[in-house]
Amino acid sequence: MIVDDHEVVRRGIAEVIDRADGMTVVAEAGTVAEGVRRATLVRPQVMLVDLQLPDGTGIDILRAVRTALPDTRAIVLTSFDDDDALAAALEAGAAAYVLKTVRGAEIADVVRSVAAGRTLLDERTVTRRRAGHDDPTADLTPSERKVLDLIGEGMSNREIAERLGVAEKTVKNHITSLLSKMGLQRRTQAAAWVAGHKRSSWKPEHD
Structure with a gap:
């Protein structure tokens, strides 16, 4: 409409x-x-x-x-x-x-x-x-931070799902949510963000 x-x-x-x-x-x-x-x-x-x-x-x-x-x-x-x-x-x-x-x-x-x-x-x-935001990852959940870190490592959705032991659809949902929270539109932008902040104070979370 x-x-x-x-x-x-x-x-x-x-x-x-x-x-x-x-x-x-x-x-x-x-x-x-x-x-x-x-x-x-x-x-x-x-x-x-x-x-x-x-x-x-x-x-x-x-x-x-x-x-x-x-x-x-x-x-x-x-x-x-x-x-x-x-x-x-x-x-x-x-x-x-x-x-x-x-x-x-x-x-x-x-x-x-x-x-x-x-x-x-x-x-x-x-x-x-x-x-306007000092840290665009501030609102991410621990799971979303893990997914973001693995995107930065170049992993596909399937590979991330296998690493975290969750369904691929769950990974897709996490990506949709983290892109929205970070003010991004594409997965490649998230990967670029991680690459540009590896030496910053941002701490990704691992299992």
Whole structure:
């Protein structure tokens, strides 16, 4: 479902989504009230929401829908590259914060990833967010730290699973979580982070 007060923007996004395999736009809306009403009716798997709307903000929709439709995941698509807006979106339950400068094909990729349960951030927002934290691994669990260390050693998900004695799906879940906590998008970024901090004060954990 797409919520944006500009019809041209809605139609452009809808065309991109409808052309993508396995996805379709089930509803559109141009206001907070209309967005909440239609979302409740169609129960979309993913909502793509603009921040600035005539009768409120996309955050208002996220908060309202999160209670009524806990399984619906939300993506904020906005022209505002702003830390406060990002924080508000994440607090309201957004799974991704994407700037409108993104290419059409990338929007489809973000929607597909969020539908699959992932949490993503726009690359520029990620860079700025990371710069504001002394230690991006501060919130990692011991298991996530072990997985991060083994990623840095060049191990595949299967090899990590064998080393830790857990299912490969468990490893994938740990990677999804640690990437989100560290403000990263790809596994290769995590490997690069470990490589660049081997001589820092960060201490990886081993069995």
